Amino acid sequence: MKDKQDITLLIADDHPMLLKGLYEELVAKNYRVIGQAMDGMQALEGILTQRPTLALLDIDMPLLTGFEVIKTAREKGVETKFIVLSFHKRLAYVTQAKALHIHGYLLKEDSFFEIERCIQAVLEGHTYFSASFGTLALENAGRDLKKLRLLTPSELTILKLVAKQESTNTIADKLGVSVRTVEKHRSNIIGKLALEGGTNTLTNWALTNKETILEL
Incomplete structure (x- = not known):
């Protein structure tokens, strides 16, 4: 030293x-x-x-x-x-x-x-x-970060807007794509992040991890 x-x-x-x-x-x-x-x-x-x-x-x-x-x-x-x-x-x-x-x-x-x-x-x-x-907390944080890095640029853009509590319709308007396209991206994001649950699963996860998502 x-x-x-x-x-x-x-x-x-x-x-x-x-x-x-x-x-x-x-x-x-x-x-x-x-x-x-x-x-x-x-x-x-x-x-x-x-x-x-x-x-x-x-x-x-x-x-x-x-x-x-x-x-x-x-x-x-x-x-x-x-x-x-x-x-x-x-x-x-x-x-x-x-x-x-x-x-x-x-x-x-x-x-x-x-x-x-x-x-x-x-x-x-x-x-x-x-x-x-503890080791487990650090491993879990590392896993979440690795999952986020699996997202394509388009998926990451949509996730950032979800974290800002933008609706699917608003995201579609902002990006100039169809609502169906946004929904498809959301489905892909949920799969890559290995999330389970109901309709608001992705939104809840994005709000919990908002700071990290917006830094990427």
């Missing part, structure tokens, strides 16, 4: 006490924290101007979420490695993190020992998810 003084970090969290605690722990362990932010826009500006080695970002922040910060920073060519911090254990968040190829995902309940293990793993080129998730 690199010398800690060669590693620069930017941290972001909209909870002042959590941000202060994380900063103090990192500094006490001899890490160089070169930036702090309390909303997503501040975090993005800091990442773009200071280009830290690592950024530890809260997911739920004002103005831009941690996921939005990461996506935008990468579009700008930033090589910073990203670790997200969250209270969320929901599978949809894990799947979204995997879709964005985020390097680390930690829970705010994790000890600083685990945070440091994650930092070390990420710097060595590995992906690190909190041990609290």
Whole structure:
């Protein structure tokens, strides 16, 4: 692992006490924290101007979420490695993190020992998810992502519109195709995602996984 003084970090969290605690722990362990932010826009500006080695970002922040910060920073060519911090254990968040190829995902309940293990793993080129998730949750998230990647561009476009709660008729009008064509695509999507249930199965699944779908 690199010398800690060669590693620069930017941290972001909209909870002042959590941000202060994380900063103090990192500094006490001899890490160089070169930036702090309390909303997503501040975090993005800091990442773009200071280009830290690592950024530890809260997911739920004002103005831009941690996921939005990461996506935008990468579009700008930033090589910073990203670790997200969250209270969320929901599978949809894990799947979204995997879709964005985020390097680390930690829970705010994790000890600083685990945070440091994650930092070390990420710097060595590995992906690190909190041990609290368990193997099964990570495997399920990976399976959902693989299923989504089986969809054709047309099917993915329709799924995104379904996730936005657009009706079949509205989707047909927007895409300039027949209602029957949209229904056929919906049927194919249900098959590829291996969904079971009634009429609203696809809509319910799309709403549950909306964040991930819209990132693809």
